Amino acid sequence: MDMSSTQAKTGEVAIGNLRTVPIIISFVVAGFIGLFSETALNMALTNLIENFGIHETTAQWLTTGYLLTLGILVPVSGLIMQWFTTRQLFITSIMASIIGTLIAAVAPGFAVLMIARVVQAIGTALLLPLMFNTILLIIPPHKRGSIMGIIGLVIMFAPAVGPTISGLILNNLTWHWIFWISLPLLVGALIFGWFFMQNVTTPTKPKIDVLSISLSTVGFGGIVFGFSSAGEGGGWGSPTVIASIIIGAVALVLFSIRQVKMQQPMLNLRALKYPMFTIGLLLILVCMMVLLSTMILLPLYMQTSLALTTFAAGLLLLPGGVINGVLSPVMGRLFDKFGPKWLVLIGTVIVLGAMVGFSTISIETSSAFIIALHIVTMVGISMVMMPAQTNGLNQLPRELYPDGTAIMNTLQQVAGAIGTAIAISIMSSGSEKFMTTVKDISNPLNPLLAFTAGVQDAFLFAIIMAIIGFVISLFIKRVKVEHQI
Incomplete structure (x- = not known):
């Protein structure tokens, strides 16, 4: 396929006059603030439960609703990017984030805050696929590793500092200030993007297939809702969980058949x-399941088994997140120079070792040991995710960039929901099993020991996923890119 026919199909704009640095900065700033807001609220859940007088499972909808919105909208992003210009989508995504953040900042109750989270998720669902697709179009293949590394710094550093900063805010102010502090930064990102964001594509406006959109919505939405509900305490035997997963799976099968x-x-x-895209996708999914399982288990373990405050728990997780962010550009340059093979292979071994270490934690485990294992985990993740993702997307022809980024971003959300639900379920089951073996149920130490035993069991799931990741990494090889910018 020659360049002219490819441009005609993708609606690509000639990039000779594009200012790539301001475009990348616009995405980096907007992405950082959006992802910070996403994780910052997690530390405030206890405050929200007390303020609104709601149950823990109800409060979890602030996260589940966010994931559900992403699961519904991200699959459609490939189509949306062919209907609107880069500037239109960027500005719309930031406006959605601003509106959602403003609603959250003044929210008087849970229902309004829930609506705010959905509006925020709309902004994220538009921004992330657009960011990856734009980078693939404006950055030459031999430089993508470095740029993806910078993006990785934002994606990992923002969620890492979110819980720590929100813990500091909650020590002095109300939870509303998490959003008030984010709001002017989002407005700044909008102003910067308004002046510097350029159109990378021109809309081709393909035919909208309502049935495909409906099947996608029911399919991905049903899967995310089902697994999230199971992880929240509904249990795998809940009729709602079973029905949601079955309906979602059937809809996805019908959706896939129709798309083909x-x-x-x-x-x-x-x-x-494309084999390297599929291998890269599988590695990303494994990493997401391991990462999100770890990120939900560790705070629970530290606050319950080790009796740490939310702020202290956030501080313990900060070094690993910061190191992961700092290493992302380094891994990007190493990928550009040496390819993905040894980075990914060694990275999966490192992650596996860390998961084995986490499976041995107890109520006497030191904070230093937790920090060290978390750092090791994040180093391993940084060696796997960006190289696998960039290598996989590099193999796709240019006309499949929007679809490739949409597939990766969608399945990451699904994998995150599945990994979290399985980890929480195994933890709960392990805790209950431990309590059936104790003789003195009234002993206050036994619930702590039971909870810790459940966390240990849950990390066995992470070990299995890390082993699967290692096996998959044996088949990865560097893509020779034939198409150039």
């Missing part, structure tokens, strides 16, 4: 025919 048969599919699943 369509001449102009909403989400082109032919991207999965």
Whole structure:
């Protein structure tokens, strides 16, 4: 396929006059603030439960609703990017984040805050696929590793500092200030993007297939809702959980069949025919399941088994997140120079070692040991995720970039929901099993020992996923990019 025919199909704009640095800065600033807001609220859940008088499972909807919105909208992002310009989508995504943040800042009750979270998720669902697709179009393949590394710094550093900063805010102010502090930064990102964001593509406006959108919404939405509900305490035997997962799975099968048969599919699943893209995708999914399982288990363990405050728990997780962010650009340069093979292979071994270490934690484990293992985990993750993602996307032809980024971003959300739900379920089951073996149920130490035993069992799941990741990494090899910018 020659360049002119490719541009005609993708609606790509000639990039000779594009100012790539301001475009990347616009995405980096907006992405950082959006992801900071996403994780900052997690530390405030206890405050929200007390202020609103709601149950823990109800409060979890602030996270579940966010994931559900992403699961519904991100699959459609490939189609949306062919209907609107880069500037239109960027400004719309930031405006959605600003509106959602403002609503959250003044929210008088849970229902309004829930609406705010959904509006915020709309902004994120538009921004992340647009960011990755734009980078693929404006950055030459031999430089993508370094740029993806910078993006990785933002994606990992923002969630890492979110809980720590929110813990500091909550020590002195109300939870509303998490959003008031984010609001002027988002407005600044909008102003910067308004002046410097340029159109990378021109809309081709393909036909909208309502049935595909409906199947995608029911499919991905049902899967995320089902697994999230199971992890929140509904249990795997809940009729709601079973029905949601079955309906979602059936809808996804019908959606996939329809996409393969369509001449102009909403989400082109032919991207999965490229082996390095599929291998990279699988590695990303494994990493997301391990990472999110770890990130939900550790705060619970530190606050329950070790009796740490939310702020102290956030501080313990900060070094690993910061180191991961700092290493992302380094891994990007190493990827550009040496390719993904040894980075990914060694990274999966490091992650596996860390998960084995976490499976041995007890109520007497030191904070230094937790910090060290978390740092090791984040180093390993940084060696796997960005190289696997960049290498996989590099193999796709240019017309499949929107579909490839949409597939990766969608399945990351699904994997995150599945990993979190399984980890929480195993932890709960392990705790209950431990309590059936104790003789003195009234002993206040036994619930702590039971909770810790459940956390240990949950990390066995993470070990299994890390082993699967290692096996997959044996098959990765560097893509030779034939198409150039």
